[in-house]
Amino acid sequence: MKFSPDIHSLCCPKCRDGMEPLSHEGVTIDRCTGCEGLWFDGNEADHLKSLPGSEALDSGSARKGRRYNEHDAINCPHCARQMERTADWKQTHIWFEICREHGVFMDAGEFTDLKHETLSDKLRSFLKGHRPA
Template sequence: MNCPKCTASMEIITYGGIDVDRCTACGGIWFDSREKESLKAMEGSQQIDTGDPTVGRKNNEIRKVPCPRCTTPMVRMVDPQQAHIWYETCSVCGGVYFDAGEFRDYKEHTLGDFVRSLFVRPRS
């Protein structure tokens, strides 16, 4: 499989018995359906996100992203609890792509994120 953002090859990373695909160049992570929720609940799983958040923020600006599994154009989503996190999801296979640093951020839902979610509307 190739990265939907930079087209480099993806490598399989296993954590807690769950296989995800991580880009060998930009560090983005592909989760098959429901894997991100399962890994979010696992202690220490943020260690799979080894990419540079600066690269992730730059890649987050790429708007047209094909699903690496089925090539369907993915939809940009905003995490309702952490409106600063944008990720892409496939409406066909249910997979999700996080840019480098986004999964670590997704795992670390802080009190500040909660308060910010009460006052900040998601970006469109």
């Protein structure tokens, strides 16, 4: 799969505001300047989830994100087809939009939520057996 390098002209699929590129460890995603939702090309979300500190990309307000989360019929900014709404397979309370060809859109706060669960899972398994009786 190949992605267009011209990601700077994207506009937000949710609120139609502009997107600004943000990088973490060489991975560049786009964040909406309006609703602060995040666009991840291809499997960038999975990749970033495993990188320490990547939640800093998701600096938008989760409260704002939840409000926009109700607005769920959005089209892919690349191919304009309606995106599928899907829940994270592990954390079924987190819903995001996906275009199987181009990427994933998450409302502000959703990526942090996903990431947080990953961290606390790790922590839980780390603490297992070390907890005082």
